[in-house]
Amino acid sequence: MPALLRRFLGVVFVLLGVMLLIFIMLRIIPGDPVSVLLNEHVNPATVEKMTESLGLNKPLPEQFFSYLLGALKGDLGKSYYMRKPVTALIMEAFPYTLLLTVLSAAFAWAFGIGTGIISAIYNNRLPDYIFRGLSLFGISVPVFIVALSLQYFIYFKLSLLPLTYNGSLQSMILPAIALGWNSAGSVARLTRSSLMGELEAPYIDTARAKGLTTRQAIVRHGLRNAMLPVITMMALQLSSMLSGAVITESIFSISGMGKLALTAVQTRDMPLLQGTVLFMAFVISMGNILADVINTILDPRLRV
Amino acid sequence: MSEDLLLELRDLSVSIVGKKETLPIVKGIDLHIPRGSIVGLVGESGCGKSMTAKSINNILPPFARVTGGSIIWRTEASGEVDLALLKEKEMRKKCGTEIAMVFQEPMTSLNPLMQVGEQIKEVLTIHGVERDNKKAKDRVIEMLSKVGIAEPALRYNAWPHELSGGMRQRVMIAMAMICQPKLLIADEPTTALDVTIEAQILSLIKELCRNNSMSALVITHNMGVVSTLCDYVYVMYLGSVVESAPVKELFNNPCHPYTRGLLSSIPHVGDNPEFLHTIPGNVPDMKKHFKGCDFCLRCSDDIKQCFFEKPALTETGAGHFVRCHRSLGA
Ligand SMILES: Nc1ncnc2c1ncn2[C@@H]1O[C@H](COP(=O)(O)OP(=O)(O)O)[C@@H](O)[C@H]1O
Ligand SMILES: [Mg+2]
Numbered sequence: 001m002p003a004l005l006r007r008f009l010g011v012v013f014v015l016l017g018v019m020l021l022i023f024i025m026l027r028i029i030p031g032d033p034v035s036v037l038l039n040e041h042v043n044p045a046t047v048e049k050m051t052e053s054l055g056l057n058k059p060l061p062e063q064f065f066s067y068l069l070g071a072l073k074g075d076l077g078k079s080y081y082m083r084k085p086v087t088a089l090i091m092e093a094f095p096y097t098l099l100l101t102v103l104s105a106a107f108a109w110a111f112g113i114g115t116g117i118i119s120a121i122y123n124n125r126l127p128d129y130i131f132r133g134l135s136l137f138g139i140s141v142p143v144f145i146v147a148l149s150l151q152y153f154i155y156f157k158l159s160l161l162p163l164t165y166n167g168s169l170q171s172m173i174l175p176a177i178a179l180g181w182n183s184a185g186s187v188a189r190l191t192r193s194s195l196m197g198e199l200e201a202p203y204i205d206t207a208r209a210k211g212l213t214t215r216q217a218i219v220r221h222g223l224r225n226a227m228l229p230v231i232t233m234m235a236l237q238l239s240s241m242l243s244g245a246v247i248t249e250s251i252f253s254i255s256g257m258g259k260l261a262l263t264a265v266q267t268r269d270m271p272l273l274q275g276t277v278l279f280m281a282f283v284i285s286m287g288n289i290l291a292d293v294i295n296t297i298l299d300p301r302l303r304v
Numbered sequence: 305m306s307e308d309l310l311l312e313l314r315d316l317s318v319s320i321v322g323k324k325e326t327l328p329i330v331k332g333i334d335l336h337i338p339r340g341s342i343v344g345l346v347g348e349s350g351c352g353k354s355m356t357a358k359s360i361n362n363i364l365p366p367f368a369r370v371t372g373g374s375i376i377w378r379t380e381a382s383g384e385v386d387l388a389l390l391k392e393k394e395m396r397k398k399c400g401t402e403i404a405m406v407f408q409e410p411m412t413s414l415n416p417l418m419q420v421g422e423q424i425k426e427v428l429t430i431h432g433v434e435r436d437n438k439k440a441k442d443r444v445i446e447m448l449s450k451v452g453i454a455e456p457a458l459r460y461n462a463w464p465h466e467l468s469g470g471m472r473q474r475v476m477i478a479m480a481m482i483c484q485p486k487l488l489i490a491d492e493p494t495t496a497l498d499v500t501i502e503a504q505i506l507s508l509i510k511e512l513c514r515n516n517s518m519s520a521l522v523i524t525h526n527m528g529v530v531s532t533l534c535d536y537v538y539v540m541y542l543g544s545v546v547e548s549a550p551v552k553e554l555f556n557n558p559c560h561p562y563t564r565g566l567l568s569s570i571p572h573v574g575d576n577p578e579f580l581h582t583i584p585g586n587v588p589d590m591k592k593h594f595k596g597c598d599f600c601l602r603c604s605d606d607i608k609q610c611f612f613e614k615p616a617l618t619e620t621g622a623g624h625f626v627r628c629h630r631s632l633g634a
Binding site for chain 2: 123200201202203205206207208209210211212213216220221224225298299300301
């Protein structure tokens with residue numbers, strides 16, 4: 001499929017651009033890594049030695065190309081601060097983020113799609129008002145408030161689930177709900193409006209005229225059409241959850257990608273920050289391609 | 305006499321039911337469809353033709369409801385049934401098997417995400433007519449070829465967007481015809497098609513009605529369609545029937561000024577294109593309650609009585625009914 005090939009080629013260029021941008025940005029912001037790593041009152045000779053050993057004295061283009069060559073081989077350099085290969089650090093952190101994302105996506109989508117459908121069917125009646133209120137609440141309350149409230153009620157008041165992540169699956173439930181909360185709200189709203197639009201489509205009349213009940217017409221014909229935009233949205237959410245769980249991971253002390261990126265920023269760890277940003281860009285691009293592929297499978301009009 | 309009627313709308317009213325007010329859309333119409341005949345329903349956009357049609361097989365949108373009258377359906381198998389009182393489940397059993405429908409927009413009337421053959425086959429599976437998948441598929445392919453689709457086995461797997469407008473309408477007709485219904489409701493079946501395709505589709509509908517002794521209700525705003533297809537016509541204006549007559553009679557002797565307007569709006573070859581005839585004014589707002597004749601504000605022939613009293617539908621000749629003070633010699 002040449003369209004897919006073109007998309008992958010696009011991803012390569014996007015990643016190159018991201019790499020260049022983050023590389024330049026990290027070098028123009030004030031504060032250099034060496035002074036963070038060393039104590040402020042060391043003598044200049046030590047600073048020079050350190051700078052040289054990190055390769056920071058070489059001309060910028062040279063630094064960039066050696067980084068690029070390394071990245072192609074899967075070598076994203078060595079973390080200044082943690083003194084370990086960046087790739088290894090990412091591979092350690094990613095499974096936690098993946099688990100968190102999968103759980104929160106499962107929660108968000110099951111809840112969002114389910115309530116969205118009910119809302120659309122019971123349009124402007126009680127179930128719709130309830131779920132619409134909930135989803136508005138879902139998209140408008142920030143993650144940290146959801147997370148802290150969950151900790152307060154579920155752990156502190158009810159002692160149902162652990163406060164922070166401790167390696168067990170149960171302790172991942174609260175973080176998953178906190179992270180999925182916003183997505184559930186937006187999925188519910190999009191599902192509702194999309195399905196309501198489809199219910200007015202003439203092919204629903206056709207389905208009923210040939211003997212399907214309204215419910216059958218919705219399930220067999222309306223839902224599939226209504227899901228197309230929702231799937232696009234879900235793929236985007238998936239990649240942003242995978243790459244951006246900084247707040248959730250900090251609150252529940254999960255050592256995932258978000259926490260890794262945060263540490264990198266706090267310690268001016270350039271290779272680690274470059275590495276995590278690049279990896280996130282890669283994940284987001286893959287999410288978009290996945291959405292395209294799924295939509296192409298579902299929608300014959302997109303096939304060439 | 306009434307035993308020959310397959311469908312009889314008696315004083316049928318349809319309204320948009322809101323929280324605060326009810327807005328009448330179809331205002332008590334009587335319409336008869338004799339067995340084996342093709343009946344036309346004409347009128348300009350928004351006069352309530354589609355709502356009338358959709359009330360028959362109850363596919364009205366959620367905001368609209370039958371608010372009065374009855375829809376009498378007569379068959380040998382089940383005798384006389386009022387479709388307006390039928391439970392949803394019973395109604396769906398009749399849809400697709402006894403009563404079928406073809407719509408105006410053949411593109412949007414087909415589900416874009418389902419192969420056309422599968423959409424036709426669904427009629428057979430949903431009613432349990434043909435449980436064997438292979439046989440059902442063969443039946444669909446046979447039907448596709450009957451409605452004039454070349455290479456039907458190949459077209460079975462086509463997606464709606466791969467077909468032309470005329471082809472899609474043929475698919476819709478195949479879907480309607482697959483269970484050999486007794487009544488075909490065609491709501492502006494050719495409005496979205498160009499003229500040559502229109503002629504083909506009309507002759508296909510006519511032929512299918514003849515060969516299957518099927519009745520049809522053909523909705524259109526095009527008097528040309530009426531003259532080629534129909535035996536009897538109802539002219540509808542603002543939710544009421546204003547004139548009805550056998551086709552020849554209506555064309556030779558139109559009595560209502562609205563019908564005359566519709567007939568003289570058909571352009572003829574040689575007409576001066578700068579003087580195309582139109583009916584002045586627009587369809588008035590249905591919300592405004594008016595005690596006089598609904599047409600009087602657009603009528604060039606109105607008399608004083610028209611402003612104060614609604615005319616009744618009155619028979620002026622054999623099978624010819626008119627709702628107009630003027631034509632009753634007042
Ligand atoms: N979606 C809608 N919302 C509100 N009113 C509608 C809607 N659809 C139809 N109507 C009302 O019903 C009337 C009749 O519509 P319809 O039966 O579709 O007309 P026709 O088929 O003769 O063009 C319209 O004039 C309009 O006032
Ligand atoms: Mg219409």
